[in-house]
Amino acid sequence: MAASAKPTPTPGWIDEIFDGVRYGLAGRVIAEQQSPFQTVTIIESERYGKGLLLDGCWMTAERQERHYHECLVHPALCGAERIERVLVIGGGDGGTARECLRHSGVQHLDMVEIDGLVVEWSQRHLAAIGGGCWSDPRFHLTVGDGIAWAANAPDGSYDVVIVDGSDPAGPAEGLFNRAFFEQCRRILRPGGVFATQSESPEAFRQVHIDTVTVIREVFGHADPLYGWVPMYPSGWWSWTFAATDGRRYLQPDPERAAAVVRGCEIWSPRWQRGAFDAIPAAIERSLNAPSAP
Known part of the structure; x- marks a missing residue:
């Protein structure tokens, strides 16, 4: 949900970095595509199930x-x-x-x-x-x-x-x-x-x-x-x-x-x-x- 710098990838993790803090989930990207408006990413996480990021920022997840x-x-x-x-x-x-x-x-x-x-x-x-x-x-x-x-x-x-x-x-x-x-x-x-x-x-x-x-x-x-x-x-x-x-x-x-x-x-x-x-x-x-x- 935040405008963020592009994180340095960590194997097995999906991260959002905002203002010097990293917010990440262990998991994997299962789909990613640039729409006319933003980068849309779908992930599968270990803790919260499938989730959605827009332009690298957390939007939602099944168990959140x-x-x-x-x-x-x-x-x-x-x-x-x-x-x-x-x-x-x-x-x-x-x-x-x-x-x-x-x-x-x-x-x-x-x-x-x-x-x-x-x-x-x-x-x-x-x-x-x-x-x-x-x-x-x-x-x-x-x-x-x-x-x-x-x-x-x-x-x-x-x-x-x-x-x-x-x-x-x-x-x-x-x-x-x-x-x-x-x-x-x-x-x-x-x-x-x-x-x-x-x-x-x-x-x-x-x-x-x-x-x-x-x-x-x-x-x-x-x-x-x-x-x-x-x-x-x-x-x-x-x-x-x-x-x-x-x-x-x-x-x-x-x-x-x-x-x-x-x-x-x-x-x-x-x-x-x-x-x-x-x-x-x-x-x-x-x-x-x-x-x-």
């Missing part, structure tokens, strides 16, 4: 993905007033769509992924991550530019908008700026929830702070949630949730939560409460500091 996807999806889907229409921007491995579609109240889900090779290889090599999402009649895939999709969608098109992008570089760079967040706010219905991954508070501290700050300014209400994805830089990760009518994402709907929690490995209402409260003191001070005149 729930640490990420459950935390991104369920605070949003259990917090929005309605969940009939959902938009996922990115998410080409299918994990976010799969978790969304576990909610029976979802009637229509649009997923817009810019890189068709990521979708093709995820379906072929990482089928367990997407699960049944690819054949669910509620699921509608568009291979295209999610930024343009948001800009062209009508006002109030979606109850939930989820951004499941990689780091702010390459094809995902435009997913981390005020203009894009303003479009997401525009297409969100009243009572809706916006969610995005918002980087590591340790490995990407300033990017994290800036992202949360801008989202809070655009939506009026936004809070980061903290968890762990051990394969990512520092292992410590965040997701940010926003709404225009209050901090509704903090209180999961009991019926929706009960319907999905038994199938979760990480997320639960109790875990969510702790994860929102786990904001580091220095990050909280930075987010609450008065803006410069």
